[in-house]
Amino acid sequence: MTSPTVPGALHDPLAPEPETPAPSREFPIALKVIGALLLVIALAIPMLASAGPESTRPLAIAPRSKPVKADPPSLPAANATAAPSEAAPDDGSDEAFRAQAEAEVLRKVGTVARRDGQRLMLFVDQGRPVMLDSRRPEPDDGGQTPYIDFRLDGLSPDKGFFVVRATMAFGTEVLWISRKDGQRYEMHGNVHPSPDGKYLVVTHASPGAEFNGVMVWALDGDRLVERYKFEASPEQRGVSFRFMRWRDGNTVELEQFAEVDSSTCGTGTLSSLALLARKSDRWILRSNSGPRC
Numbered sequence: 001m002t003s004p005t006v007p008g009a010l011h012d013p014l015a016p017e018p019e020t021p022a023p024s025r026e027f028p029i030a031l032k033v034i035g036a037l038l039l040v041i042a043l044a045i046p047m048l049a050s051a052g053p054e055s056t057r058p059l060a061i062a063p064r065s066k067p068v069k070a071d072p073p074s075l076p077a078a079n080a081t082a083a084p085s086e087a088a089p090d091d092g093s094d095e096a097f098r099a100q101a102e103a104e105v106l107r108k109v110g111t112v113a114r115r116d117g118q119r120l121m122l123f124v125d126q127g128r129p130v131m132l133d134s135r136r137p138e139p140d141d142g143g144q145t146p147y148i149d150f151r152l153d154g155l156s157p158d159k160g161f162f163v164v165r166a167t168m169a170f171g172t173e174v175l176w177i178s179r180k181d182g183q184r185y186e187m188h189g190n191v192h193p194s195p196d197g198k199y200l201v202v203t204h205a206s207p208g209a210e211f212n213g214v215m216v217w218a219l220d221g222d223r224l225v226e227r228y229k230f231e232a233s234p235e236q237r238g239v240s241f242r243f244m245r246w247r248d249g250n251t252v253e254l255e256q257f258a259e260v261d262s263s264t265c266g267t268g269t270l271s272s273l274a275l276l277a278r279k280s281d282r283w284i285l286r287s288n289s290g291p292r293c
Contacts, residue, residue, distance in 0.1 A: 095149060098167065102151045112179070113152055113162065120150045122162050124182045132164065155179075157193055160222060171210040180222040188215065196249050199227070201276065203254060205240030214241050214254065214276060216283050228276070228283035241274065250278040256287065265293035 106113060113122050122130040137145035146169060153163040153174075161176040174187040188211040189204030200217040204210065216228035232239050238259030245253050256274040264270070270291035277284055 094167075098149065098151045098165075102153075105152050105154050109152070109155060120152060120164070122152075122164075122177060122179075122182070124177075124179055126181045128182075130162075130177055130182045130184075132166075156191075158197060158219070161185075161224075163191075171206065173210075176224065178222055183223065185217070185224050186211075187217075190243075191217075192243050192246070192252075194246055194249050198249070199278075200224070201243060201246075201252050203241045203243045205242065205257070212240060214285065216276070228285075230285055247275075252276040253288075254285075258291065267293060269293075 102115070106115060111123070113120070115121070118134040118136070120132040120134070122132070124130060132150040134149045135145050135147060136149075137147055149167045151165050151167070153165050155161065156163055156176060160179055162179060164175040164177060166173045166175060174189055174191070176185045176187050176191070177183070178185075187200075187202050189202045191200045191202055193200050198219055200219065202215045202217070204212060206212045211231060213229065213231035215226065215230075218225045218227045240257045242255045242257070243252070244255055247253050252275070254274040254276060256272050258270045258272075259268060260270050262268050270293060272287055272291045273289040275286060275288045277286075
């Protein structure tokens with residue numbers, strides 16, 4: 001009996017059948033290794049993702065390096081139109097101080113006032129804006145252009161008036177300008193309202209050409225009405241007054257000064273108490289104590 005043969009080979013029917021090689025174990029082991037790596041990567045990705053933003057958060061402890069100073073906030077557009085020449089230099093001068101003080105006031109009052117170079121613009125309810133132009137003469141001007149610097153000090157206590165201070169070569173003037181129609185009032189000095197707000201008293205002492213005396217204004221709606229004015233004559237230039245307080249709604253306490261010869265008083269000045277009191281529609285100024293050196 002013949003057995004089938006493989007062409008080109010001898011076949012021994014009695015020889016045991018060759019063993020089929022066992023399936024290789026390397027493939028499943030590789031799968032396990034790859035799976036383990038994928039598992040590690042899968043676990044690592046969320047950790048890395050959560051750690052990323054955390055690394056960019058600022059530390060609770062301040063760094064040792066010197067912090068960089070942030071740029072100051074820009075001014076509102078309404079008040080940031082000043083020409084470059086109007087920028088207040090930090091040179092310690094009176095004009096620089098006034099410019100810096102006004103910049104703060106303009107930020108507070110908002111759109112009712114603005115500065116454009118040397119021009120101060122005040123917006124009123126009726127009519128065109130009030131324009132106040134400062135003047136700074138050139139060195140070779142020869143005195144033809146008087147120096148004047150207008151600065152907004154703020155608003156009156158009742159918010160009905162702009163308070164503007166005009167600084168000139170020989171002194172200052174305080175203007176109250178109606179926010180309704182732009183009417184101007186020369187107040188000469190700082191204003192002290194009565195407790196009820198109906199009256200305003202002003203004292204100003206000046207040995208020169210400025211106003212030297214006492215004034216009382218009455219607030220009549222949107223207007224101011226002059227009720228009393230005492231202005232020292234040229235012969236009384238040595239007499240001046242200083243506001244002390246409102247004793248009540250009709251009485252003001254003032255300190256009165258008089259310049260005298262040094263033989264009379266070593267300091268050259270006598271002082272006394274004076275009262276400015278309202279009697280019906282009249283205001284009366286009188287001394288209330290003897291002079292003292």
